[in-house]
Amino acid sequence: MTVRVTDPFGMVEMGRTFHSTTDLVATPRTVALTSGDPAQAWAGSGHSRPRSFSVGHAEDVTVREYQQGDDVRRVHWPSSARTDELMVRREEQPWQARTVVVLDTRTRAHRGRGSASSFETAVSAAASLAVHLAEQGHEVQVATATGLLPVTVVAATSSAHGHEVTDILEALAVVDVDSIESLDVSWLMSVPTGTQVAAVLGALDTTDHYALARLERHSRSPRALVLDVDAWTSTRRASGASAAETTLAGLSASGWRAALLGPGDDLDTVWKQVAR
Numbered sequence: 001m002t003v004r005v006t007d008p009f010g011m012v013e014m015g016r017t018f019h020s021t022t023d024l025v026a027t028p029r030t031v032a033l034t035s036g037d038p039a040q041a042w043a044g045s046g047h048s049r050p051r052s053f054s055v056g057h058a059e060d061v062t063v064r065e066y067q068q069g070d071d072v073r074r075v076h077w078p079s080s081a082r083t084d085e086l087m088v089r090r091e092e093q094p095w096q097a098r099t100v101v102v103l104d105t106r107t108r109a110h111r112g113r114g115s116a117s118s119f120e121t122a123v124s125a126a127a128s129l130a131v132h133l134a135e136q137g138h139e140v141q142v143a144t145a146t147g148l149l150p151v152t153v154v155a156a157t158s159s160a161h162g163h164e165v166t167d168i169l170e171a172l173a174v175v176d177v178d179s180i181e182s183l184d185v186s187w188l189m190s191v192p193t194g195t196q197v198a199a200v201l202g203a204l205d206t207t208d209h210y211a212l213a214r215l216e217r218h219s220r221s222p223r224a225l226v227l228d229v230d231a232w233t234s235t236r237r238a239s240g241a242s243a244a245e246t247t248l249a250g251l252s253a254s255g256w257r258a259a260l261l262g263p264g265d266d267l268d269t270v271w272k273q274v275a276r
Helices: 058-063 077-083 118-135 161-173 184-190 207-219 243-253 266-274
Strands: 001-007 013-017 064-066 086-088 096-101 138-145 145-152 196-199 222-225 257-261
Touching: 001 207, 064 222, 096 118, 118 196, 118 222, 118 266, 138 161, 145 161, 145 184, 184 207, 196 207, 207 222, 222 243, 222 266, 243 257, 257 266
Parallel strands: 096 138, 096 196, 196 222, 222 257
Antiparallel strands: 001 013, 064 086, 138 145
16 A cells, blocks of 8 residues: 655655555344344243252342452342351353354255356345344254354353454354355254254255254254245246245245245345344
8 A cells, every 4th residue: 555645735755665464354234134033932942041950949049159340239138147157059050052044055956147147145144144043042053054253252241252253243254155065054063952943044955954953853843934045036936936936845844934035025024024
């Protein structure tokens, strides 16, 4: 970069050339989703649950030793008197909603080229879902056709939340299509049972039934945005149901909550159908 600087009167002119470089990451475009929190339907699906005890008195299971920094208003005086130690009421650990956003990155699943391709729409949709779910308090991970991305939003209330969301967007910025034929869902072994699934899917065929069935079994109520990829090309059938409509019907019959997403559709409107 070359910068030319002059004084207001045009009497002096200096040129400066800069040779240092820095990376610029263009993150995917995100759409603000205003639909209700799907955690309403997915409540309690995480594996972090309040501990239960089979023995002991009620006081024993609801208090713990005082730690520096605890609010003195939580001191439980009867237990403190009995144990001769300051005891405070223990807050229950809330259930943590966990969701994996699955992005179909297979070349064969998408149509079109460049920024106008169905793949770019899929990346934008996945990024929008990740941001929305994180804002709703979900622990969010993203999986592509080849496995989990090494980024997680652990808690929307944490001070690092904004940085974690940015990390997911930057990870999605460099995701590219892959030539593999089948969706790799082996990552399901590393996430807790009951982790919810929100999938952004392209063109599917009968070879994908196994992967979809595994996702459906692992998630109590999986959601899916099915891209009507033929709408990105001129290969749409003249009559009858499109391939995407057939896929949508099959997913719905298997217990998925799904909706079609075309190139001109409003993502927020389509997601509302799925979130309901």
